[in-house]
Amino acid sequence: xxxxxxxxxxxxxxxxxxxxxxxxxxxxxxxxxxxxxxxxxxxxxxxxxxxxxxxxxxxxxxxxxxxxxxxxxxxxxxxxxxxxxxxxxxxxxxxxxxxxxxxxxxxxxxxxxxxxxxxxxxxxxxxxxxxxxxxxxxxxxxxxxxxxxxxxxxxxxxxxxxxxxxxxxxxxxxxxxxxxxxxxxx
Amino acid sequence: xxxxxxxxxxxxxxxxxxxxxxxxxxxxxxxxxxxxxxxxxxxxxxxxxxxxxxxxxxxxxxxxxxxxxxxxxxxxxxxxxxxxxxxxxxxxxxxxxxxxxxxxxxxxxxxxxxxxxxxxxxxxxxxxxxxxxxxxxxxxxxxxxxxxxxxxxxxxxxxxxxxxxxxxxxxxxxxxxxxxxxxxxxxxxxxxxxxxxxxxxxxxxxxxxxxx
Numbered sequence: 323x324x325x326x327x328x329x330x331x332x333x334x335x336x337x338x339x340x341x342x343x344x345x346x347x348x349x350x351x352x353x354x355x356x357x358x359x360x361x362x363x364x365x366x367x368x369x370x371x372x373x374x375x376x377x378x379x380x381x382x383x384x385x386x387x388x389x390x391x392x393x394x395x396x397x398x399x400x401x402x403x404x405x406x407x408x409x410x411x412x413x414x415x416x417x418x419x420x421x422x423x424x425x426x427x428x429x430x431x432x433x434x435x436x437x438x439x440x441x442x443x444x445x446x447x448x449x450x451x452x453x454x455x456x457x458x459x460x461x462x463x464x465x466x467x468x469x470x471x472x473x474x475x476x477x478x479x480x481x482x483x484x485x486x487x488x489x490x491x492x493x494x495x496x497x498x499x500x501x502x503x504x505x506x507x508x
Numbered sequence: 509x510x511x512x513x514x515x516x517x518x519x520x521x522x523x524x525x526x527x528x529x530x531x532x533x534x535x536x537x538x539x540x541x542x543x544x545x546x547x548x549x550x551x552x553x554x555x556x557x558x559x560x561x562x563x564x565x566x567x568x569x570x571x572x573x574x575x576x577x578x579x580x581x582x583x584x585x586x587x588x589x590x591x592x593x594x595x596x597x598x599x600x601x602x603x604x605x606x607x608x609x610x611x612x613x614x615x616x617x618x619x620x621x622x623x624x625x626x627x628x629x630x631x632x633x634x635x636x637x638x639x640x641x642x643x644x645x646x647x648x649x650x651x652x653x654x655x656x657x658x659x660x661x662x663x664x665x666x667x668x669x670x671x672x673x674x675x676x677x678x679x680x681x682x683x684x685x686x687x688x689x690x691x692x693x694x695x696x697x698x699x700x701x702x703x704x705x706x707x708x709x710x711x712x713x714x715x716x717x718x719x720x
Contacts, residue, residue: 336720375585375719390589394582398520409512410586449586 325350325384326457326488327372332381334367341367342506343380349457349488354479356501357492363507365492366392369461372490389453391446392461397434403445404430411452420451424474439466444474451478458482460491472498509592510600517604525573526608529566530616536562537620548625555624556634556685560678562620563613563638564671567645571666574605574653575711584715598650598711602704606646614638634685637696641681644700647707648673654714677703 325348333343341364349355357365370376371383373390397406403426404417411417421427424444429437437445443466450458463475476498479489491497540558541551578584587597617638621631652670656662676699684692 370719373585373589375588388589390585392582392585394580394585396582396586398516400520400523409516410590 326386327388327490328384329372330382330384332371332383333379334364334371334376335379336364336367340379345381347504349490351456351486351488352483354483354489354491354499354501356497356503357490357506358494358503359506361494365494365506366461368506369459369490369492373459386457387455388457388459389450389455390459390461391450391463392459393465395434395442395446396449397445399433399435401434402431403434403437406434407445407449407452410449412454416454417448417452420448423451423478424448425470440468440471443467444471447475447478451482456487458487458489458491460489460493462493463491464493464495464497509587509590510596513587513592513597513600514604514607517601518607521570521604521608525570526612529569529609530612532569533562533566533613533616534620536565537616538623540624551625552627552630555621555626556630556637557682558624559617559620559626559634559638559685560641560682563642563645564674564678566613567609567649567674568667568670570605570609571649571653571656571670572663574601574650575657575715576653576662579657579715579718585719594712594715595708597715598654598708601654601711602643602647602650602707605650606643609646609649610639610642613642630685633688633693637681637684637693640684640693640697640700641677644677644696644703645674647700647703648677651703651707651710651714654711654718657714658718 327349329345329347332345334341347355357368359365367376369390369392371378372385373388374385398409407417407421418427421430424447426444426448429441447463450460464472467475480499482489537559544550544554584597588594614635617635621634626634648670652666655669656666659665677696680692680696680699683690684696
């Protein structure tokens, strides 16, 4: 399949308000799209539409296998980070690699409830990196990350793009690297 | 993934609040003789009904932790993205909830039956009625938990929803324990089966509807 994500004339309505309509986009291997726009312009809604967690008002959406990192941690608070992430990871051993790439290896035995905001963010990114899915959906991936975390995310994203993956990221801040920019609510 | 989800839910319940409904069940069963008085014959007559009321109220206690925590922290969303259907999540939740609720309740029913003075021949029927009824009760609890997840004052609303829907189980369950000729056990089994069979679909639809 040449496209990993395709929106065709999609409209999104939330709470009676039309967020956007006639939105078309497509993401192929090696492509990265940065969703920008003010608060409430529909960045997160577009991500959830892409993930299939929301239904589009109109239009069609095609997607490949994907992984999502958003504000929700979705890890058991009482477990150690390694065990909590292992619930989601496959059996192919990518998890340790992903944890090392985000500098989480030294936190492997720490209970999830003790993680800081930035560490929790790294954990959700590690779940995406370990998923093996070709399409990554990142909702505000920079929230809570320090400069080291931002750099590690950049490295992960460029490696993923090089290996034929695609990334859709919503962020009101600037993202480094070769991103196509899509402005919502403009 | 389904097996992992059931194992996870059972582990979390055992490590957490699984003992609470059982303790509650014992307390309610203990209250009956205090409220009714020590007349052994009267107690024996109402014992099965008392046990069932204790079981119903105990089923209410865990409702807020069955679905809502997983909805709030994104676990239900991630399960969908890992290609687990919402219906499968519902089935797993019912199975895990029964495993941590049913056997413990049966265990607690023994001392409760002793307190209420249930006769030996009626004890077997009462336990059989509980064995058949608790899966239906667990399914009902998970369905109500999914329908009320994310709503304000979900706990109180859940009580108002669950208790009336449990009336058929209560009638046939308590009836089967009281009278072996009544056929109540079969009717109770039918109600329990219906609840268990419907639960994955109700839970699945409720999870999808609660997404924002």
